[in-house]
Amino acid sequence: MSDTTPSVRIGLILPSGNILAEGQIHDMLPPTIGLHVTRLRLTGSSDADLDGMLADLSQAASLVADTRPDLIAFNCTAVSTRHPGSDREIAESIESETGIPTITTGSALLEGLRALKARRIVLVTPYIDAVVARETAFFEWHGIEVLAALGADINGNWEMAQEPEQRWQEMCLSAQDDRADAYVLSCTAIRTHDIIAPLEEALKRPVLTSNQALAWLALRRTGAAQARPGFGKLMQMPVEDGQKHQGGKK
Known part of the structure; x- marks a missing residue:
């Protein structure tokens, strides 16, 4: 492993499982x-699990800030899309604690869809029904039409990680839908990054994943953006200037 000083440091906050x-x-x-x-604590998908992840947010933010990152990335889709303002509230809380610019998985997915000019999506997740419903509502509130939302009824991070990539690909x-502008493979805890390119070729549409969108926005x-071949169309896209997604009931 090289001990060369990184040109950019990113502080990453993940679920424990x-x-x-x-x-x-x-x-x-x-x-x-540099990734630090x-x-x-988060191993399940119940309301208590998801709410509990934020109980020690201030401490986690303070700890990762000790690495003096240029950016902090909170990487949990289910928590950052729990309600329409969750992504913003989490980022603001971390920024208030550390003074360091912060992004979340929810904001990264929204920004990625915006960069791709995608307004209609198919959403594929490993989640239980309640989490799928909340994430669907999150996207809809931010002006993204969800044509279909699929879940696999898996509760825990560990169990999600045991599923092969082929399950999410299938x-x-x-759920292929010619009306879709993009497909979103949601969840940071599933195996997806090797199937982005094959899915884009098969579906003829951009495919976003939670970890890909976070890496892209970071x-x-x-x-520090560079072309990263093999990880989908999004990784070639700039962040658009101008107004970001504005939430609101349609």
């Missing part, structure tokens, strides 16, 4: 980027 996100994001980042990780293909927010 997530065994995949760190490796996937590392693969998507250029080798000059801390965790918050779910996407089974690189662009830190001015």
